[in-house]
Amino acid sequence: MKTLKVKISGTVQGVFFRKFVKDNADELGIRGYIRNMDNGSLEIVLEGRDEVVNDMLAKCKKGPDHSEVKEVEVEEIKHLGLEGFKVSNL
Numbered sequence: 827m828k829t830l831k832v833k834i835s836g837t838v839q840g841v842f843f844r845k846f847v848k849d850n851a852d853e854l855g856i857r858g859y860i861r862n863m864d865n866g867s868l869e870i871v872l873e874g875r876d877e878v879v880n881d882m883l884a885k886c887k888k889g890p891d892h893s894e895v896k897e898v899e900v901e902e903i904k905h906l907g908l909e910g911f912k913v914s915n916l
């Protein structure tokens with residue numbers, strides 16, 4: 827099991843990035859959340875099997891159409907035991 831905290835900067839708000847991540851996370855069985863940050867970036871926590879989390883991270887680095895990912899910061903954190911994948915509007 828792997829848990830990653832990911833910060834993505836660039837043109838990532840207002841381009842359906844959260845929906846893109848939620849749809850892919852649900853399809854892959856990943857738990858966690860995604861939320862907008864005040865500075866225009868996104869914070870994502872991904873939790874699941876190592877290879878699935880790695881696949882999801884690759885999708886996040888590319889993003890949906892109309893997004894432009896400029897910077898990705900990844901930190902491995904302790905397992906949180908999250909359930910489901912949530913989209914926050916913070």
